Amino acid sequence: MSAPRRGGRRILVTAATSSLGRGFCQDLYADLEHVDHVFAVAEQEDLPYYFRDLHRDRFTYWSANLLKERHLKDLFLAERFRAQGIDQIVHFGFLRTTKLLRVPPGEAVEGTRRLLEFAQASGIEHLVYLSGCLVYRLRPWTSAVLDEQAELDFDPESDAWIRARVDADLLCRTFLDQDRPRVTVVRPGPIIGRNVSSHLDDLLDGYLVTTLAGFDPMIRPIHSSDVLKAIHRCVDARPRGVFNVAGPDVAPLSVFARLTGRPTVALPGPALRPVNRLQRLLGLTTCDLSTLPNWLRYPCVLDTSKIEEKLDFRATHHIKFGES
Amino acid sequence: MTPLQRGLVRRALGLLDGARALERLDGMPFRDEGFGYDRFGLEREGFWGAYLGARQLYRRWFRVRSTGHEHVPREGRAILFANHSGLLPFDGAMITVDLLERLSPPRATRAIVDHFAFALPWVGLFMQRTGQVPGTTRNFADLLRQDELVLVFPEGTRAIVKPFRERYRLRRFNVGFVELALEHEAPVIPVSVVGAEEQAPILFGSKALGRKLGMPIFPVTPTFPLLGPLGLIPYPSRYHIAYGEPIWLHREYPREASRDPAALQAIAERLRQRVQDMVDLGLRARDGRAS
Numbered sequence: 001m002s003a004p005r006r007g008g009r010r011i012l013v014t015a016a017t018s019s020l021g022r023g024f025c026q027d028l029y030a031d032l033e034h035v036d037h038v039f040a041v042a043e044q045e046d047l048p049y050y051f052r053d054l055h056r057d058r059f060t061y062w063s064a065n066l067l068k069e070r071h072l073k074d075l076f077l078a079e080r081f082r083a084q085g086i087d088q089i090v091h092f093g094f095l096r097t098t099k100l101l102r103v104p105p106g107e108a109v110e111g112t113r114r115l116l117e118f119a120q121a122s123g124i125e126h127l128v129y130l131s132g133c134l135v136y137r138l139r140p141w142t143s144a145v146l147d148e149q150a151e152l153d154f155d156p157e158s159d160a161w162i163r164a165r166v167d168a169d170l171l172c173r174t175f176l177d178q179d180r181p182r183v184t185v186v187r188p189g190p191i192i193g194r195n196v197s198s199h200l201d202d203l204l205d206g207y208l209v210t211t212l213a214g215f216d217p218m219i220r221p222i223h224s225s226d227v228l229k230a231i232h233r234c235v236d237a238r239p240r241g242v243f244n245v246a247g248p249d250v251a252p253l254s255v256f257a258r259l260t261g262r263p264t265v266a267l268p269g270p271a272l273r274p275v276n277r278l279q280r281l282l283g284l285t286t287c288d289l290s291t292l293p294n295w296l297r298y299p300c301v302l303d304t305s306k307i308e309e310k311l312d313f314r315a316t317h318h319i320k321f322g323e324s
Numbered sequence: 325m326t327p328l329q330r331g332l333v334r335r336a337l338g339l340l341d342g343a344r345a346l347e348r349l350d351g352m353p354f355r356d357e358g359f360g361y362d363r364f365g366l367e368r369e370g371f372w373g374a375y376l377g378a379r380q381l382y383r384r385w386f387r388v389r390s391t392g393h394e395h396v397p398r399e400g401r402a403i404l405f406a407n408h409s410g411l412l413p414f415d416g417a418m419i420t421v422d423l424l425e426r427l428s429p430p431r432a433t434r435a436i437v438d439h440f441a442f443a444l445p446w447v448g449l450f451m452q453r454t455g456q457v458p459g460t461t462r463n464f465a466d467l468l469r470q471d472e473l474v475l476v477f478p479e480g481t482r483a484i485v486k487p488f489r490e491r492y493r494l495r496r497f498n499v500g501f502v503e504l505a506l507e508h509e510a511p512v513i514p515v516s517v518v519g520a521e522e523q524a525p526i527l528f529g530s531k532a533l534g535r536k537l538g539m540p541i542f543p544v545t546p547t548f549p550l551l552g553p554l555g556l557i558p559y560p561s562r563y564h565i566a567y568g569e570p571i572w573l574h575r576e577y578p579r580e581a582s583r584d585p586a587a588l589q590a591i592a593e594r595l596r597q598r599v600q601d602m603v604d605l606g607l608r609a610r611d612g613r614a615s
Contacts, residue, residue, distance in 0.1 A: 067361065140448070141439035143462035144364045214445020218365045218452075251359035298442070298599075301363055318358075 002087065008036040010084050014066055014115070015092035016040030017048055020130070022088060024228050029054055034236070037084045041066065041075065060084065065160040067103060067111035067210070076118045088126045088235060089119055093164050105164030110250070112168040116142040119181045126238045127181040128231055129172040133189050133244075134199065135165050136300040144218065147303040148242045157290035176240055184234045186227075189246035189302045192256075192319055193224025199292055200256070204321075206285030209257045210275055211296060213266040216254045218299040222247035223317035233313045247315045253296070260321045272296075330360070333369045336494060341533050346372055351429050353471065357549075370398035370453030371432065374417075375424060381414065382421040385560050386519065392567035393426045393503070395513055402570065403470045403505055406515035407486050407494050407599050411524035411543055412556060413437075413518045416456075418563050419475060435476040436501075438480075440538060461500060468508040476501045478592065481540045488542050489524035492518070497596040499588040505573050506582035512595065514568035516602035518610055524548075525559035564606050568598065 011028055015021040021042065038059050040051065060080060064071040075081055093112050108300045112129075119127050136146050137153040152166050175183040190200030200221055203209060222245060230245040257264040267275055272302045276289040289296065307313045349372060355362045360369070382388050396402070408415060416435045424430040436459040444449035457463045457477075467474050477483065478497035486495065505512050529541035548555030573591065581587040 054584065139439075140441075140443035141458055141460055143460045143466075144457065145466060146464065147462075212445075214449060216449055218361065218363065249359065250357035250363050252365065255359050255361075264490055 008034050010086045011038040011312050012039040013090045017044050021092050033083045040207050067107050068264050076122050085127045091129045099239045105160040109167045112288050113171050124181045128184045128234050131169045131185050131187045135169045136209050138254045138294040142298050144299055145303045153303040182240045182319045185242040187244050189225055190220050190222050196224050202287035204260045209262050209264040211266045215297045217251040218301050219253055220246040220250045220301040226315035226317045233311050243307040244306055246302040246304050249319050261287045325488050330369050330409050337492050344421050348430050365452030366455040367453045374454040378417045378421045386563040388418050388563040390422050390565040395567045395569050399509040401468045402473050403510050403512045404475045408479050410520035415520040431473050434472045435475040438481050464504050470511050485541045491521035494596050494600045496545045497592040499592045502591045503582045503589050509574040511570035511572050513570045516566045518606035519561045519563040520559035
């Protein structure tokens, strides 16, 4: 391996053992020209096998649960962390839809708040927060295309996890007028990719894909590799603000369900929840449709013109199933 | 639809009636986002199917007569604004079919529709697939940016539920389309529809019952609810559609007028009066009185 050039970026990545976090750490590590050090943080105690080949001069793995204040303090006060002079953080905050349900939603928001405060106190220059399209409120009168100013889901009847995502997104936005850290909020459309576990990925990954009869909303998913490229672009450009990012394909939900090749059935509203609950009990799906009622009804096509204009970023990966 | 389903639908529609009609529509501009749909949910085959169905109504049921097509631009953004009536929006469908039949090349209109319809299962889906769009400022502006021909009924739903005794008396216009016409420098084209009021004469309506059912009012006509859903079938009154000369608002008013509520209201009232005059003229012509 060639010796790294000093003076490049030193980046901390949270949720580094998630599918996206792992891919992003490896992308950063491969960027010898611009990245000096990657500081991967995740809950898993042992160094994951896929990070074992990475050289310790340019890569650190740190086990911590960022929802615990003690762990966060230990991280930011650690000699290893301070010695690396970390200047950017990429926070994959709320990646999973169901597996995180072990944690109370409010605690996850609190974890994001503490991370922001520690980042500010430590003089971190830039923080990228990965939000998502679930923060937008979808209603019959929602526009066909949602820009970054679209209404967020403050509905008290929404699922607690949706509201937690909105809260965390808003927390990051409160830092938009701060000098340090500069905050970039990235809101991808529904992510599709191996082991990503987004709401759409979970839905399409079931043995039987169930949708709502009488509705077939237009959606604009994005492949996980494009999400990583978008975050990489944000890390490079360090913009301040909120950016939607979505893939090149716009089509109804049923089209993407059909592309999976799995049997698809549209059920009437009253039957959908019991069938979905039964599917989850039998382990046939991980998607909890009771948390996503409007997402199955109304369109969610993100307007990506802002990131195209300001960062010259366009997603290129078309959605195909049965490929890695 | 799968490609196989699409092929079958095309064959079926072609056999049904309109092989030649569909050939004409083949040249119609369509912004396919990659899977046979545009970003608003319009599906070409869905549009064709609805067109061929509505064409039967256009020719055999409502026996539409129309004038003034030369005023409708063949390309570029434009807003058609018309009087609204008749309980169910057949007037919008007939204007759409009329322009597909009479313009060369045919041009699809994108109707702006009240939100409540999109919350109804199947109804909202049908509207999306046939090119109708929920009425939001962003949707309207996006359509104009795409140089589409947009159809609006500025009276809103209060016009289609007015009692029969108030027929052909236009309600106050909403101002949103005026604002967008000024901002996007789009010509507005007045359209009058005579005949739709008689298709479903509303004797009276219940707002309270309507609210419970998610509708503006619950209407009572000579046949509804007496005959159940069959009572909603429109009476076969002949339609007379007239297109007026385009009005270029941005040439007459400064752009700042789009941010002045009083100015917008005054322009909307002027446009309402224009359509009212056209409707009165159409009524006189229909009833055989001198115009």
